[in-house]
Amino acid sequence: xxxxxxxxxxxxLGLSITTVSKAxxxxxxxSAKTKEKVKAYAEKVNFTPNAYAAFLRTQESxxxxxxxPRLNHYFFSNVLRGIMHQAEANNYxxxxxxxxxxxxxxxxxxAKLVKQNVDGILxxxxxxxxxxxxxxxxxxLNIPLVFFDKxxxxxxxxxxxxxxxxxxxxxxxxxxxxxxxxxxxxxGPLLPQNSIDRFLGYRKAIEEKQLTYKKxxxxxxxxxxxxxxxxxxxxxxxxxxxxxxxxxxxxxxAIGAIKCLNEYxxxxxxxxxxxxxxxxxxxxxxxxxxxxxxxxxxxxGASAFDLFLAEKERLRKGENSNVENIELAxxxxxREST
Amino acid sequence: xxxxxxxxxxxxLGLSITTVSKAxxxxxxxSAKTKEKVKAYAEKVNFTPNAYAAFLRTQESxxxxxxxPRLNHYFFSNVLRGIMHQAEANNYxxxxxxxxxxxxxxxxxxAKLVKQNVDGILxxxxxxxxxxxxxxxxxxLNIPLVFFDKxxxxxxxxxxxxxxxxxxxxxxxxxxxxxxxxxxxxxGPLLPQNSIDRFLGYRKAIEEKQLTYKKxxxxxxxxxxxxxxxxxxxxxxxxxxxxxxxxxxxxxxAIGAIKCLNEYxxxxxxxxxxxxxxxxxxxxxxxxxxxxxxxxxxxxGASAFDLFLAEKERLRKGENSNVENIELAxxxxxREST
DNA sequence: GTTACAAACGAAATCGTTTTCGAATTATAA
DNA sequence: TTATAATTCGAAAACGATTTCGTTTGTAAC
Numbered sequence: 027x028x029x030x031x032x033x034x035x036x037x038x039l040g041l042s043i044t045t046v047s048k049a050x051x052x053x054x055x056x057s058a059k060t061k062e063k064v065k066a067y068a069e070k071v072n073f074t075p076n077a078y079a080a081f082l083r084t085q086e087s088x089x090x091x092x093x094x095p096r097l098n099h100y101f102f103s104n105v106l107r108g109i110m111h112q113a114e115a116n117n118y119x120x121x122x123x124x125x126x127x128x129x130x131x132x133x134x135x136x137a138k139l140v141k142q143n144v145d146g147i148l149x150x151x152x153x154x155x156x157x158x159x160x161x162x163x164x165x166x167l168n169i170p171l172v173f174f175d176k177x178x179x180x181x182x183x184x185x186x187x188x189x190x191x192x193x194x195x196x197x198x199x200x201x202x203x204x205x206x207x208x209x210x211x212x213x214g215p216l217l218p219q220n221s222i223d224r225f226l227g228y229r230k231a232i233e234e235k236q237l238t239y240k241k242x243x244x245x246x247x248x249x250x251x252x253x254x255x256x257x258x259x260x261x262x263x264x265x266x267x268x269x270x271x272x273x274x275x276x277x278x279x280a281i282g283a284i285k286c287l288n289e290y291x292x293x294x295x296x297x298x299x300x301x302x303x304x305x306x307x308x309x310x311x312x313x314x315x316x317x318x319x320x321x322x323x324x325x326x327g328a329s330a331f332d333l334f335l336a337e338k339e340r341l342r343k344g345e346n347s348n349v350e351n352i353e354l355a356x357x358x359x360x361r362e363s364t
Numbered sequence: 365x366x367x368x369x370x371x372x373x374x375x376x377l378g379l380s381i382t383t384v385s386k387a388x389x390x391x392x393x394x395s396a397k398t399k400e401k402v403k404a405y406a407e408k409v410n411f412t413p414n415a416y417a418a419f420l421r422t423q424e425s426x427x428x429x430x431x432x433p434r435l436n437h438y439f440f441s442n443v444l445r446g447i448m449h450q451a452e453a454n455n456y457x458x459x460x461x462x463x464x465x466x467x468x469x470x471x472x473x474x475a476k477l478v479k480q481n482v483d484g485i486l487x488x489x490x491x492x493x494x495x496x497x498x499x500x501x502x503x504x505l506n507i508p509l510v511f512f513d514k515x516x517x518x519x520x521x522x523x524x525x526x527x528x529x530x531x532x533x534x535x536x537x538x539x540x541x542x543x544x545x546x547x548x549x550x551x552g553p554l555l556p557q558n559s560i561d562r563f564l565g566y567r568k569a570i571e572e573k574q575l576t577y578k579k580x581x582x583x584x585x586x587x588x589x590x591x592x593x594x595x596x597x598x599x600x601x602x603x604x605x606x607x608x609x610x611x612x613x614x615x616x617x618a619i620g621a622i623k624c625l626n627e628y629x630x631x632x633x634x635x636x637x638x639x640x641x642x643x644x645x646x647x648x649x650x651x652x653x654x655x656x657x658x659x660x661x662x663x664x665g666a667s668a669f670d671l672f673l674a675e676k677e678r679l680r681k682g683e684n685s686n687v688e689n690i691e692l693a694x695x696x697x698x699r700e701s702t
Numbered sequence: 703g704t705t706a707c708a709a710a711c712g713a714a715a716t717c718g719t720t721t722t723c724g725a726a727t728t729a730t731a732a
Numbered sequence: 733t734t735a736t737a738a739t740t741c742g743a744a745a746a747c748g749a750t751t752t753c754g755t756t757t758g759t760a761a762c
Contacts (some may be wrong), residue, residue, distance in 0.1 A: 028505060029481070031718055042742045047720065057740060074479050078425070079718035081416040082747035097445055098645070102686070103436030110435075110462070119480060122460050124448070141412050142457060167366060252649050281649050290649040307436070308494050308646045311619050313626040369748055385750065395710060417748035680710045701720035 030073050039067060050075075068314020081143065081176070089119045090334060091139030091150040095127045100277075100306040102150065107173060109148060117336065118145070129154045129269050136160045146170035151178060153215045153250075170337040174330040175321075176218050178334045184337050186329040186352040190220045193356040194227025194321045197301050198273055200317070202235055205363055206271035206299055210243040212258055212283070214250055214275040224275050224303065243269060247279045255282025263290055270298060271364075277302035277309045279316055284312050284363065300363040314362030322354050329354065367410050377405060388413075399669030419481065427457045428672060429477030431487040433514070434463045438615075438644040439661050440488065443512060446665020447486060448520070454673065461499060467492045476497045484508035484672045489516060491553045491588075502517040508675040512668040513659075514556050522675050524667040524690040528558045531657045531694040532565025535639050536611050538655070540573050542702055544609035544637055548581040548619070550596055551614040552588055562613050562641065583606060585617045593620025601628055609702075614649045615640035615656055622650050622701065660692050667692065 036043045041060070042110035043121050049064035053335055063274050064203035067073075081087050094102045094111055106122060113120045121144065125132035132152045137160070147164060150173065164171045182214045201209055214221025225244070232239045242265060247254035254361045255274060257346065262269050277282050280302030284294065294314050300310055300317035309316040336350055374381045387394045387402035405411075419425050430447055432440045441476050444460060450522070451458050459482065470490045475498070477485055485502060487509065499519050502509045511523035539547055550564045552559025562587035563582070570577045582602060585592035593612060597620065600607050612618035618640030622632065632637050640647055640656035647654040667690050676690055 032720095033718075043719080044721085044742050044744095046720095048741090051720085053543070053721095055740060077480060078419040079747090082718080082722075082749095083720040085747080087416070091416055097448075098438055100436055100439030101740085103441070107435055107462070119459055119476075122456055124445070140456075140759080142415060168536040188649070192464070228471075264714050281646070285651060305705095308619075308649075311623055313538065313623060313651050370750095371748075381749080382712055382714095382751085383710085386711090389750085391751095393710060398710080413750095414748050420719095421750040423717080612727090618758080664736075 030071055031076065031259075034304065035064065035067060035071070035073060039063060044208045049114055052196075082112060085143075087143045087145055088117060089121060089142070089144050090146045090148060091121045091123065091136075091142065091144040093123050093125055093135050093139070094130060095125050095152050096181050097122075097124045101175075101304050101321055104323025105150075105327040105330070106177065108324035108329075109331050110245070110327075111324070112331035113186075116331070118331075124300070125152045127152045127154060129156065133160045136164060140164065140167065140169065144169070144340060147173070148172045148174060148330045148334060150174050150176040152176075152216075153218050155222075158219060167264075168341050170341055172330050172333045172337060176220055179274065182349060184333045184349040186326055186333055186350055187220075188321055188326075188354050188356050190283045191230070194224040194225075194273070194303070196230035196356075196358055197303065197319050198228050199235075200273045200358055201299055201301055201364060202231065202237065204271075204295065204299060207237055208243070208269045209237065209263055209271040210245070210271055211271045212245050212247050212255055212272060212274040212279045215248055217219035221275050226292060228273055244268065247275060248276055250276050251286065252278045252282030252294075255279030256286045257282075259283040259286040263287075263292070271295075271301070272298065273301045275303055277304045277306040277316060279309065279364075280316055281312055282320070284314070284316065284348060288313070295362070295364050298326040305359050309359075310361065312363075317361045317364040318359050320357050320359050322324070322356070326354055329351065367414070369414065371409060373402065373405060373409070376577065377401060385413075397425045419672065423481075425481045425483055426455060426461060427480070427482050428471075428484045428486060428669075429461065429482040431461050431463055431470060431477070431485065432487060433463050433490050435460075435462045438515075438646075439642050439659055441529075442661025443488075443665040443668070444472075446662035446667075446668050448665075448669040449662070450666045450669035454669070456669075462562045463490045465490045465492060467494065467681075473504060476533075478505065478507065482507070484510070484676060486510045486512060486668045486672060488512050488514040489556075491515075491556050494555055495641050506679050508672050508679055510668050510671045510675060512664055514558055518697065519555060520687060522671045522687040522689055524559075524664055524671055524692065526562035526659055526664075526692050528695050529565040529568070532611070532638070532641070533569045534563040534567035534696055535567075535641065535657050536566050537573075538696055538698070539609045539611060539637055539639055539702060540569065540575065542609075542633070542637060545575055546581070546604075546607045547575065547609040547611055548572065548600055548607045550583050550585050550593055550612040550617045553584065553586055559613050566611055580604065585613060588614050588616055590616045590620030590623065590701050593617030594618075594624045597621040597627075601625075601630070609639070610636065610659055611639045613641055613652060615642045616702075617648065618654055619650055619657070620652040622652070626651070631702070633702050640701075643649060647697075648699065655696050655699045656702040658695050658697050660694070664692055 032043045032046050036046045049061045105139045110120050119334045123135040143168050156179050179184040245258040272283050280300050284301050302316045305318045305320040311319050370384050374384045385404050387399045387555050435701045446459050461473040496519050510523045515523040551563045583596040610621050621638050640654045642659040643656045647656050
């Protein structure tokens with residue numbers, strides 16, 4: 027009924043604990059016959075070695091920690107699913123912690139994972155993270171660490187990201203191709219690399235086509251919330267009537283924008299086009315449906331886990347080979363709002 | 365730099381491992397002076413006992429497992445946050461697994477948690493779970509198990525739920541108070557208790573006010589998706605023009621309904637009112653904004669964790685006292701769609 | 703000075719697995 | 733027949749914390 031031990035199996039088969047353990051791990055100094063017998067019995071009673079005891083010897087916990095900025099976030103949920111799927115395939119357990127976009131909490135969560143002796147940490151850093159001491163400490167302890175989506179250029183750890191600048195560039199070019207000339211940008215906070223890159227992609231597209239670029243058309247969504255989008259759109263309507271398109275850093279502000287435009291009975295996309303970023307599940311359900319950039323969440327999660335395995339191997343071998351970085355492709359999802 | 369052990373502290377202070385351990389746990393046979401010294405040093409070097417080694421003696425892993433039907437689900441994300449918050453306060457780690465609404469996967473995930481020696485399991489069962497052997501097995505192993513939101517009446521384990529029947533009853537009564545007389549219901553799958561209860565609440569309200577109740581106005585959303593809502597609403601418009609309100613088992617189908625009604629340019633709520641259930645973040649952002657029933661997710665998560673602690677204590681003492689069940693209050697959120 | 707007792711500390715066993723090293727058995731060669 | 737090698741197994745020592753049970757030391761009572 028309860029979880030069996032090697033001892034139980036050894037007793038049942040008249041073998042020593044050592045031989046049972048070695049048989050299960052295919053040591054060469056156990057006869058084929060004995061291996062068969064042990065494996066068959068272990069299979070029958072559904073034995074799996076006690077992970078805690080194993081850790082004590084091997085110092086491998088077979089657990090990884092994941093730190094994400096937010097739990098109830100469509101994109102990160104998808105990344106998580108990708109991570110967990112890959113983790114399961116490799117017999118790893120996953121501990122998920124949220125930083126709630128707070129630098130202080132992020133530090134605590136990372137420390138907690140280190141104390142838990144996780145074999146590695148996958149992290150997407152918070153909007154407010156301005157210091158990488160906690161990350162550096164993980165590196166010093168030789169614990170594999172992988173960034174996904176929100177990384178820092180100041181850390182040498184491997185990362186899997188999208189090309190935010192290029193994606194934003196494509197998105198804005200799409201608006202331009204639709205004939206829009208005065209495009210406002212609801213950008214993200216100032217620190218995160220991806221909100222910087224999306225802004226740069228926006229500016230590059232504008233400048234390349236020699237459209238007007240105005241600082242007054244750039245608004246910073248501190249919380250990347252629908253409320254941010256709603257408020258700034260209202261402001262745009264009242265103070266910048268010449269604006270004919272909005273490119274938002276994420277779907278949530280874009281949906282807030284649509285909400286506002288609907289209330290003011292502005293025709294979308296004729297009078298004002300709206301472009302989001304991330305392709306959340308809900309973005310297909312607004313009226314009108316939101317055009318956006320698709321981010322491959324599950325793929326990113328799976329790649330992040332694979333990078334962790336690679337990084338672990340790299341650290342084990344003590345190689346000074348370069349870390350891997352992965353850049354995933356994105357694509358435009360054109361719907362009714364453009 | 366690396367994680368310290370009791371041995372390191374003992375060596376540094378010229379004490380035995382035993383005394384250090386006992387000092388940290390406030391054993392009575394350690395002098396106050398020594399306790400002070402040990403605690404101060406442990407604090408300074410940020411010592412925490414190795415959880416894996418501790419488990420081997422105490423058989424307590426200080427980890428709980430959580431199984432939810434879906435990861436990217438607004439309500440469950442909130443429950444998770446409540447669980448994690450409470451877990452952190454009590455020094456527990458949380459392993460989250462998803463059943464993806466599949467009975468088979470749910471069984472696997474529970475088995476995995478048992479193998480991991482979690483101290484308890486919090487679970488919201490899948491829509492397709494029709495058999496409780498896996499739950500019973502957990503009970504037999506004396507591992508505390510707590511249901512939240514989606515439970516089974518066939519298991520004696522404690523649970524924290526809402527009164528779905530009463531909440532649905534209130535919601536439908538609200539539609540009736542708005543003058544609606546022919547109310548359709550987009551119900552959930554047949555197995556889960558909450559979709560049964562919401563249906564019963566709907567029927568109770570209808571029958572009590574002696575409105576017409578028709579089987580043809582009941583539609584089963586197998587996936588509780590927006591697509592379900594969209595499809596059935598289209599069907600209602602085409603085949604049951606007399607229907608003047610829709611009560612959905614969840615927000616997602618309700619949003620699908622609104623999407624459809626908008627496309628057909630049906631006036632909401634004048635020609636057709638729509639009521640959801642759960643109060644997802646997006647339900648305030650549709651046009652028109654969705655009326656719904658608020659479910660206290662975080663509170664439910666926190667209560668579930670508390671129930672786990674209580675159940676653990678109950679099992680430890682071997683009491684045959686009754687298990688606790690908690691029912692949380694819900695409230696209507698009236699927006700534009702009614 | 704002897705005994706009794708409490709206070710303060712440590713030795714050692716234990717949890718279950720892994721792995722090194724040595725012992726035992728069998729097979730092979732001389 | 734003996735020496736050697738190959739094969740197969742098991743004893744035992746870790747890993748780090750917990751806890752039982754002794755041991756030592758000091759104090760008080762007689």
